[in-house]
Amino acid sequence: MHYRPLPFDTSLITSIVAEHPTPFHLYHEDGIRQRVRELYQAFAWNEGFRQYFAVKATPNPHIVALLAEEGCGADCSSPAELVICDRLGIGGDAVMFTSNNTTIEEFGMAADLGAIINLDGPHHIEQLKALPKLPKFVSFRFNPGAERAGNVIIGDPKEAKFGCTREQIAAGYAQCRELGIERFGLHAMIVSNELQVDSLLATAEMLFELAVTIKQTTGVEVEFINLGGGIGVPYRPGEKEVDLAEFGTGVHALYDSIIEPSGLAPLRVMMENGRSITGPFGYLLTRVINIKDSYKRYIGVDATMSNLMRPGMYGAYHHLSVLGKEQDPNVGKADVVGSLCENNDKFAVDRELPEVVVGDLVVIHDAGAHGHSMGFQYNGRLRSAELLFNDNGDVKQIRRAETLDDYFATVEFPKAADLRLAEDRY
Numbered sequence: 203m204h205y206r207p208l209p210f211d212t213s214l215i216t217s218i219v220a221e222h223p224t225p226f227h228l229y230h231e232d233g234i235r236q237r238v239r240e241l242y243q244a245f246a247w248n249e250g251f252r253q254y255f256a257v258k259a260t261p262n263p264h265i266v267a268l269l270a271e272e273g274c275g276a277d278c279s280s281p282a283e284l285v286i287c288d289r290l291g292i293g294g295d296a297v298m299f300t301s302n303n304t305t306i307e308e309f310g311m312a313a314d315l316g317a318i319i320n321l322d323g324p325h326h327i328e329q330l331k332a333l334p335k336l337p338k339f340v341s342f343r344f345n346p347g348a349e350r351a352g353n354v355i356i357g358d359p360k361e362a363k364f365g366c367t368r369e370q371i372a373a374g375y376a377q378c379r380e381l382g383i384e385r386f387g388l389h390a391m392i393v394s395n396e397l398q399v400d401s402l403l404a405t406a407e408m409l410f411e412l413a414v415t416i417k418q419t420t421g422v423e424v425e426f427i428n429l430g431g432g433i434g435v436p437y438r439p440g441e442k443e444v445d446l447a448e449f450g451t452g453v454h455a456l457y458d459s460i461i462e463p464s465g466l467a468p469l470r471v472m473m474e475n476g477r478s479i480t481g482p483f484g485y486l487l488t489r490v491i492n493i494k495d496s497y498k499r500y501i502g503v504d505a506t507m508s509n510l511m512r513p514g515m516y517g518a519y520h521h522l523s524v525l526g527k528e529q530d531p532n533v534g535k536a537d538v539v540g541s542l543c544e545n546n547d548k549f550a551v552d553r554e555l556p557e558v559v560v561g562d563l564v565v566i567h568d569a570g571a572h573g574h575s576m577g578f579q580y581n582g583r584l585r586s587a588e589l590l591f592n593d594n595g596d597v598k599q600i601r602r603a604e605t606l607d608d609y610f611a612t613v614e615f616p617k618a619a620d621l622r623l624a625e626d627r628y
C-alpha cells in the first residue's frame with residue numbers, strides 16, 4: 203500500500219482518459235495547496251517566512267500560479283523559469299534566482315525582474331558589474347565541503363559544483379558592499395530528498411552559525427537565511443513522511459539559541475522546496491500495451507522514461523497501482539517497461555503486482571516533481587500532457603501533449619532536389 207490513498211477513483215480517471223489519451227501527468231490541486239499550508243503553519247513563528255517554489259520541479263505556470271496564491275515565491279534557475287514568473291506577474295523579492303554556471307544575460311533577466319540574486323560564488327560579482335543596474339538584494343550559496351556529508355541525489359558537498367567556501371562568502375559580501383549593494387541573504391542546499399528531520403536541521407544550524415560568524419567578522423547582517431529545499435518524499439512503502447511541524451519547531455529552537463543572542467533577529471527564514479510540494483500530488487497515468495514473457499515477465503506501458511526518468515536515471519523507486527486492482531492480491535513479479543531502446547527504460551524491476559492485462563491503467567505515484575520537467579525526446583518519444591484536477595472533480599489541461607509536428611518543428615529537412623540517395627537502394 204502507498205502511504206497516501208489515491209485522491210481519485212476509477213470513474214474520474216475513466217472520464218479523463220475518454221478525452222485525454224494516456225500517458226499524462228495528473229496533479230491534485232487540493233493536495234498541493236494543503237501541503238504548502240502545512241509548511242507555512244510549521245514556520246508561522248517566523249515573521250516573514252517564505253517558501254519559494256523550486257520551479258524546476260514542476261515548471262508549469264498553473265502550478266506556479268496556484269502556489270503564488272498560497273503566498274509562495276518562485277525559485278528560478280534558468281531563463282525559461284524566469285519567463286514563467288514574468289508572464290505571471292511574479293517579480294521583485296518574490297523571485298529568488300538560484301543558478302549556477304550563469305551568464306551575464308541570465309543575471310540581466312533576473313535583475314530586470316527585481317529578483318533576489320543568489321550567487322554561486324564571488325566570481326559572479328564580475329558579471330553583476332556588467333549589468334546596467336546592480337541588483338539591490340544579493341545572497342550567497344554556501345558549500346560546506348568536507349564539513350558536511352551530502353546524500354545520494356545531490357552528492358558529496360566537496361565534490362559538488364555548487365556554492366562557495368566560507369572565506370569566499372565573507373569576501374563576496376565585502377565586495378558587494380563596496381559596490382553599493384546593501385541587502386544580503388545566505389543560502390545552502392546540501393541534501394536532497396531527505397527524510398530525516400535531524401539532517402534538515404543540521405543545515406539550519408550550520409547556516410545560522412555561519413550568519414553569526416559573518417556578522418562578527420565582516421559586520422554584514424544578513425536579512426534572511428534560505429535553507430534551500432531538500433525535504434524528501436517517502437517514495438518507498440514503509441518510509442515516513444517528514445513531519446513539517448517537528449521540523450519547524452526544530453528550526454525555531456535553533457533560531458532561539460543561535461540567532462536571538464547574536465543580535466541578528468529578526469531574521470527571515472526562507473525555503474525553496476520543490477519535490478515535497480508537488481511530488482506526492484502528481485501521478486503519471488499510463489496504459490498497459492504489451493505483456494511479454496521471456497526470461498522474465500515484461501509489462502509494457504505507453505509511457506517511457508521520457509515521461510519520468512527518475513527510475514532510469516537514479517534507480518529511483520516509484521510506487522505503482524493498477525487502477526481498480528489496488529486491493530487484488532499480488533500474483534508475481536514483473537518489470538514495468540517503456541519502449542525506449544534503452545534497457546534502463548523501466549518504471550519498476552521485479553515488482554510484485556496483481557494480475558495485469560493489456561488495457562489496464564497503471565498509476566505511477568509521486569511523479570509530480572522532476573517528472574514531466576525532466577522529460578526528453580530520445581527515440582522521438584514525446585512529452586505528455588499535464589492535467590490539474592481538484593476535489594470538486596474539475597479537470598483542466600494545463601499543458602497539451604507534444605505532437606510529431608512539435609518534434610519536427612526545429613528540423614531543417616533536406617530539400618528533395620538536394621537528396622543524392624543511391625537509387626538502387628531507395
Ligand SMILES: Cc1ncc(COP(=O)(O)O)c(C=O)c1O
Nearest residue numbers: 256300431432433474475476477
Ligand atoms: C538550488 C536549488 N534549490 C531548491 C531545489 C529544490 O529542491 P527539492 O526539490 O529537493 O526541494 C533544488 C533542486 O534541485 C535546487 O537545486
